[in-house]
Amino acid sequence: MRTLSTLKYLFMALSVMSFATPLLAQGGTTGGFDVVPIAAGFSMAIASGLCALGQGKATAGAAEALARNPGARAGIQLALILGLALIESLALYTFVIIFVKVK
Amino acid sequence: MTAGEPVFQDGEAFYSEALHRISRNMLIVVPLLACAAWWKFGWRVAIGLAAGCSIAYLNFHWLKRVVTALADRATQTQRKQSSAGVVLRFLLRYLLMAFAAYVMIKRWPGSLNGLLAGLFLPVAAVLWEAAHELVFSATRER
Numbered sequence: 001m002r003t004l005s006t007l008k009y010l011f012m013a014l015s016v017m018s019f020a021t022p023l024l025a026q027g028g029t030t031g032g033f034d035v036v037p038i039a040a041g042f043s044m045a046i047a048s049g050l051c052a053l054g055q056g057k058a059t060a061g062a063a064e065a066l067a068r069n070p071g072a073r074a075g076i077q078l079a080l081i082l083g084l085a086l087i088e089s090l091a092l093y094t095f096v097i098i099f100v101k102v103k
Numbered sequence: 104m105t106a107g108e109p110v111f112q113d114g115e116a117f118y119s120e121a122l123h124r125i126s127r128n129m130l131i132v133v134p135l136l137a138c139a140a141w142w143k144f145g146w147r148v149a150i151g152l153a154a155g156c157s158i159a160y161l162n163f164h165w166l167k168r169v170v171t172a173l174a175d176r177a178t179q180t181q182r183k184q185s186s187a188g189v190v191l192r193f194l195l196r197y198l199l200m201a202f203a204a205y206v207m208i209k210r211w212p213g214s215l216n217g218l219l220a221g222l223f224l225p226v227a228a229v230l231w232e233a234a235h236e237l238v239f240s241a242t243r244e245r
Contacts, residue, residue, distance in 0.1 A: 066177035074119045081170050085225045096219050
């Protein structure tokens with residue numbers, strides 16, 4: 001059963017690679033398409049998704065902590081605000097890097 | 104009462120004021136950065152930076168309000184806001200940023216770099232606050 005699962009992942013990886021190879025072969029100065037905007041879009045999507053996961057996790061943890069210990073509200077609120085602001089700035093870093101590279 | 108207790112209360116009061124200090128740091132940093140950008144890169148970048156800083160300040164202020172509303176709900180206090188209002192404000196921040204960036208690109212394309220740099224104002228203010236707290240804790244331990 002485990003072997004079948006391993007084989008399944010192996011064939012999935014192989015199929016992805018077989019699609020990827022001709023895509024990469026289409027480089028060149030004339031006629032080829034520019035992969036930078038596609039990479040930029042994927043990068044931003046990954047960064048946004050991961051930041052959203054981080055923000056969700058931070059908010060869930062803070063809400064749980066607040067419900068358990070309302071007396072510690074000031075400290076939890078401060079940590080949550082700073083955490084959310086810094087996580088958001090990570091997505092902004094990605095955006096700026098993409099903007100600078102694509103421009 | 105132990106000898107250390109008043110010191111602890113001082114520390115608690117100090118840390119509870121952190122958000123106010125961060126907001127104040129932002130207001131102090133904006134004119135300094137805008138003047139530096141004007142001197143180094145010109146007025147277009149300075150305007151972009153000031154606009155980016157304004158958006159970042161508003162963004163941080165709304166984030167504080169959203170988190171306060173969330174904390175009100177989690178601790179079940181009497182002061183409650185509607186869920187739709189909280190979510191709307193959270194999403195409105197992004198719309199505001201996108202709109203400002205669009206206006207900047209259309210009106211003054213050269214100022215976009217300043218706008219993007221200005222969006223990192225909260226990071227600068229938080230770093231300043233971190234340095235301040237480090238100094239405070241170091242001087243308190245002496």
